[in-house]
Amino acid sequence: MLSVDEALRAVLSRATARPAVVCPLAESLGRVLAEDIASDIDSPPHDKSLVDGYAVIAVDVADGSTELQILEEVTAGELPTQIVTRGKATRIMTGAPVPSGADSVVMVEQTQHVAGSGLGLVRLASSKVTHGQNIMRRATSMTKGQRVLHSGCEIRPIEIGVMAEVGRTQVRVVRQPSVAVLGTGNELVPASQTPAAGQIRNSNGPMLVAAAEAWGAAPVDLGFARDDRADLRRLISAGLERDVLIISGGVSAGVLDLVPGALNELGVEQVFHKVNLKPGKPLWFGALSGPAGDKLVFGLPGNPVSSLVCFELFVRPAIGRLSGRSDVTPRTTKARLTAAFSQRADRPTYFPARLAMLGDEPTIEPLAWQGSGDLRTLAEANALAYFPACQQEFAVGETICVLPLGR
Amino acid sequence: MLSVDEALRAVLSRATARPAVVCPLAESLGRVLAEDIASDIDSPPHDKSLVDGYAVIAVDVADGSTELQILEEVTAGELPTQIVTRGKATRIMTGAPVPSGADSVVMVEQTQHVAGSGLGLVRLASSKVTHGQNIMRRATSMTKGQRVLHSGCEIRPIEIGVMAEVGRTQVRVVRQPSVAVLGTGNELVPASQTPAAGQIRNSNGPMLVAAAEAWGAAPVDLGFARDDRADLRRLISAGLERDVLIISGGVSAGVLDLVPGALNELGVEQVFHKVNLKPGKPLWFGALSGPAGDKLVFGLPGNPVSSLVCFELFVRPAIGRLSGRSDVTPRTTKARLTAAFSQRADRPTYFPARLAMLGDEPTIEPLAWQGSGDLRTLAEANALAYFPACQQEFAVGETICVLPLGR
Numbered sequence: 008m009l010s011v012d013e014a015l016r017a018v019l020s021r022a023t024a025r026p027a028v029v030c031p032l033a034e035s036l037g038r039v040l041a042e043d044i045a046s047d048i049d050s051p052p053h054d055k056s057l058v059d060g061y062a063v064i065a066v067d068v069a070d071g072s073t074e075l076q077i078l079e080e081v082t083a084g085e086l087p088t089q090i091v092t093r094g095k096a097t098r099i100m101t102g103a104p105v106p107s108g109a110d111s112v113v114m115v116e117q118t119q120h121v122a123g124s125g126l127g128l129v130r131l132a133s134s135k136v137t138h139g140q141n142i143m144r145r146a147t148s149m150t151k152g153q154r155v156l157h158s159g160c161e162i163r164p165i166e167i168g169v170m171a172e173v174g175r176t177q178v179r180v181v182r183q184p185s186v187a188v189l190g191t192g193n194e195l196v197p198a199s200q201t202p203a204a205g206q207i208r209n210s211n212g213p214m215l216v217a218a219a220e221a222w223g224a225a226p227v228d229l230g231f232a233r234d235d236r237a238d239l240r241r242l243i244s245a246g247l248e249r250d251v252l253i254i255s256g257g258v259s260a261g262v263l264d265l266v267p268g269a270l271n272e273l274g275v276e277q278v279f280h281k282v283n284l285k286p287g288k289p290l291w292f293g294a295l296s297g298p299a300g301d302k303l304v305f306g307l308p309g310n311p312v313s314s315l316v317c318f319e320l321f322v323r324p325a326i327g328r329l330s331g332r333s334d335v336t337p338r339t340t341k342a343r344l345t346a347a348f349s350q351r352a353d354r355p356t357y358f359p360a361r362l363a364m365l366g367d368e369p370t371i372e373p374l375a376w377q378g379s380g381d382l383r384t385l386a387e388a389n390a391l392a393y394f395p396a397c398q399q400e401f402a403v404g405e406t407i408c409v410l411p412l413g414r
Numbered sequence: 415m416l417s418v419d420e421a422l423r424a425v426l427s428r429a430t431a432r433p434a435v436v437c438p439l440a441e442s443l444g445r446v447l448a449e450d451i452a453s454d455i456d457s458p459p460h461d462k463s464l465v466d467g468y469a470v471i472a473v474d475v476a477d478g479s480t481e482l483q484i485l486e487e488v489t490a491g492e493l494p495t496q497i498v499t500r501g502k503a504t505r506i507m508t509g510a511p512v513p514s515g516a517d518s519v520v521m522v523e524q525t526q527h528v529a530g531s532g533l534g535l536v537r538l539a540s541s542k543v544t545h546g547q548n549i550m551r552r553a554t555s556m557t558k559g560q561r562v563l564h565s566g567c568e569i570r571p572i573e574i575g576v577m578a579e580v581g582r583t584q585v586r587v588v589r590q591p592s593v594a595v596l597g598t599g600n601e602l603v604p605a606s607q608t609p610a611a612g613q614i615r616n617s618n619g620p621m622l623v624a625a626a627e628a629w630g631a632a633p634v635d636l637g638f639a640r641d642d643r644a645d646l647r648r649l650i651s652a653g654l655e656r657d658v659l660i661i662s663g664g665v666s667a668g669v670l671d672l673v674p675g676a677l678n679e680l681g682v683e684q685v686f687h688k689v690n691l692k693p694g695k696p697l698w699f700g701a702l703s704g705p706a707g708d709k710l711v712f713g714l715p716g717n718p719v720s721s722l723v724c725f726e727l728f729v730r731p732a733i734g735r736l737s738g739r740s741d742v743t744p745r746t747t748k749a750r751l752t753a754a755f756s757q758r759a760d761r762p763t764y765f766p767a768r769l770a771m772l773g774d775e776p777t778i779e780p781l782a783w784q785g786s787g788d789l790r791t792l793a794e795a796n797a798l799a800y801f802p803a804c805q806q807e808f809a810v811g812e813t814i815c816v817l818p819l820g821r
Contacts, residue, residue: 032605033635036624051787052609057717082641083716084600086612102601102716104612148788155790163819164628165793168621168718171605172614172789193491194509198439198578202459205493205511207579214575217443221571228440234489309490309509310464311575341774367748380458381555382579383562386572412570 011320011355014282018292018321019335021278022328023300025182025250032170035162037223038180039331044156046173049146053104058141061096061118061129062087062109065138073134077126081106096129105142112141149173159333181331186219187246188212190231191239191257191266192309197230210382211255211314215307218318221413224251224326239269247273247295247302250329253322256309266306267291275304283396285354286313286379290321303329310379316357316391319410339393339408342371348394348401355396359388362409371409388412418727418762421689425699425728426742428685429735430707432589432657439577442569444630445587446738451563453580456553460511465548468503468525468536469494469516472545480541484533488513503536512549519548556580566740588738593626594653595619597638598646598664598673599716604637617789618662618721622714625725628820631658631733646676654680654702654709657736660729663716673713674698682711690803692761693720693786697728710736717786723764723798726817746800746815749778755801755808762803766795769816778816795819 009017027041056062063075075096078089087106091097096113097106105112113131121128149155155169162180170178195209196202209231219226227249232242234257243266246252257266267277275293282290291306305322307314320337327335342362350356361372371392376384393408394401401407416424434448463469470482482503485496494513498504503520504513512519520538528535556562562576569587577585602616603609616638626633634656639649641664650673653659664673674684682700689697698713712729714721727744734742749769757763768779778799783791800815801808808814 032620033623036627046790048609050614050790052614053612055787057785057787082600084602084612084641102599102614143785143787147784148790156793160793164621164624165722165789165795165819167624168617168722168789169793171620172617172718174605174608174615176606192509193489195491198581199583201581202455205460205491207457207459207509208581210575210579213439213578214571216440217571217574220443234491311579315572315575377554378464378550380462380464380550382572382575383453383457383555386563386567386576388572412572 008281008283009279011282011284014279014290014292015321015324015336017278018303018325019328021294021301021303022325024331025184025329026299027179028182029177029179032167032176032178035178035180036164036167038162038183040156040158040160040162040166040178041181041331042179043154043158044170044173044175044178046149046151046153046155048149048173049151050149050172051143051145051147054145055143056099056101056103056105056112056141057143058112058114059100060112060114060141062091062099062105062112063096063136064091064093064109065111065136067093068131068134068136071134073131074121074128075131077129080126098126110138110142111136114141159331161332184224184251184326184329185227185249186224186251186253186326187227187229187249188215188219188253188255189229189242189246190255191234192231193234195231211309211311214311215253215255215314215318218315218323219253219326222323222326223330234265236265236269239265240273243269243273247275250302251322251325252302252304253307254305255307255314257306270304283354284316284320285352285356286310287317287320288354290317292321308379311382312359312379312385315385319391319412337410339410340369341406342369342409344401344403344405344407345370345372347403348373349399350394351399353396356394357391357410358394359385360390360392360409361388362390362411369409371407415688415690416686418689418691421686421697421699422728422731422743424685425710425732426735428701428708428710429732431738432591432736433706434586435589436584436586439574439583439585442585442587443571443574445569445590447563447565447567447569447573447585448588448738449586450561450565451577451580451582451585453556453558453560453562455556455580456558457556457579458550458552458554461552462550463506463508463510463512463519463548464550465519465521466507467519467521467548469498469506469512469519470503470543471498471500471516472518472543474500475538475541475543478541480538481528482536482538484536487533505533517545518543521548566738568739591631591657591733591736592634593631593658593660593733594634594636594656595622595626595660595662596636596649596653597662598641599638600641602638618716618718621718622660622662622721622725625722625730626660626733629730629733630737641672643672643676646672647680650676650680654682657709658729658732659709659711660714661712662714662721664713677711677713690761691723691727692759692763693717694724694727695761697724699728715786718789719766719786719792722792726798726819744817746817747776748813749776749816751808751810751812751814752777752779754810755780756806757801758806759801760803763801764798764817765801766792767797767799767816768795769797769818776816778814
């Protein structure tokens, strides 16, 4: 039986970034860049003032000219028309181009306006002016032709700002992976229906659809299939049109667990079945080779908590890799146990828990979880506490690994 | 001048959760619940088997009956029709109801099927069966009528699963706040245009629209206004139809900084102007009282990095509170400086930096940032390093506070 790490490696070895597509900049948030972005401009495009104030010549002020004739006013969007010479200053607004001749800007708060001929005079509070002060030189942030963003970076609001600055309104990104979610089982009824004796509502489907959406995929809810070969084949075929097919239920050892058989008939190659973890051991993973990269198929255990644990450990990294991300391994952290914990499991256990801060120190409290069917208690969790199989008893205050549950 | 903490308190004191609306369950991801959710069922609805195996009587097996007559097969979705008595067992699948009489389930992996009359016999590998093993008792996870989710909780995939389980297909959530973004300045041209001398592209608008979207608001891009009273009034009026109006630029001390005046004319009350931080000092914040809670107006400095810092520190928590979240204060962490840092600022500084892990230890590297106009370097940052004003020199290895930058 594969370990969690081995299984994750097997999943990621089949998960390749989807092809690049062009999309409008405004729709690119959260995607991964599929091209380098070069600047078409110097930024700033001119020596620009960082403050509202007066453009002056530093050495002129140092020599004693602290009352200067105002030549003109330049606001952002305007160009200076006059050269600043000794005894002169130009009123200048934040962002505006610094006029020729001037080499420094004095903040307006450190000046006083004095009425006089023309625009009047400005009186500086001090003769201490540092050469270059309050000026951002042309091309300090970007040079025309410079690569400003790299292919493979995730597009956050900042990157959208950078691309707008260099004039990109369309951008090549890794296509968003599509994920189909299919439940299986004769016991399932939709959430809208009251279950009869022996039936339960399909909670895995809506949960997994939301999980795929939360991690940046485009989900499709295929509903659920009966434990019936024809029904399964039809819905699995539909699911295989997407990049990822998540099937929940139908992969354990029961006589009606028809899913692996149906997948095999449709050309999906089994990569592994069963992983050494709890809950989630019956996980099935396979792939269907295709021209635009393998399609991935996850058979998740039908219990909702097992389903979610497998999603976090395996499906979420796969969606990340299909989306073009490089760093997709679930990020664990460490925390101190607030209560003793004992287990009889012979498998590594991921246990619903509450991660909190006690002052500067992260703490982790295992919840009163009633096993893999208990979704309600999982809703109180914001993390999974990790208990390795080699140890049965964990003491209060012991530091253990924790997998925070995202959004 | 207000401190960052005082300013944030002032913002949050005006930010109240938007009214509740009813939305389909499938669209509720990321919203905040505006009602308690009670279960309409016991979950599980019956004593259910946690494994595929055989339902037996523990004491019967302990007494030596390790070869049992198979009564029937019950799969999930079916109901047992026979009572299990001594010497008998029922084949049962994961999730199926445990038949009357039986009190334990033996995993199929620990049994052997023996051909015989009817369905044949099952031979158990061991006579050690614990009473109740592999059975999840009715209502262990939820009891009919029990409150399973609380008003105010954020809806994650898990909560969607819980609500599907208890039959909710519609749910009351706090309405998603709407955010209008408006740039100002005669120097601005849209990203699609090549700037002439003295002009720059509007990068703040697209960046702030994306930031609002990333934090769960519904953004509207109003483009940008000229430094012109009529144009400003028209666009600010349009922005005041939303829950939040973010204006970038036009709030520093320049002669064309008309924004505070225009806001005042439109009935927006100034709450504060200027905050003791760098970059972002000129931040303006006001509110317009309304029947469905105050509308909030942020005047962010025009420089893109100042804009983003103010967004992270003030706008993002406000969006969180309008969305119904209680815990919205920006979450800082601690990290060790990888390089010495010195500053001359008399204000607390938030400096673009790279947060990384060196083994188990978080480290923070201040970037070669060229000041508040330098958005390109901010794109290399995943955090803001915090340098308090009381200290000028920071040594390599010193531990400082860090504000991670989200998505």
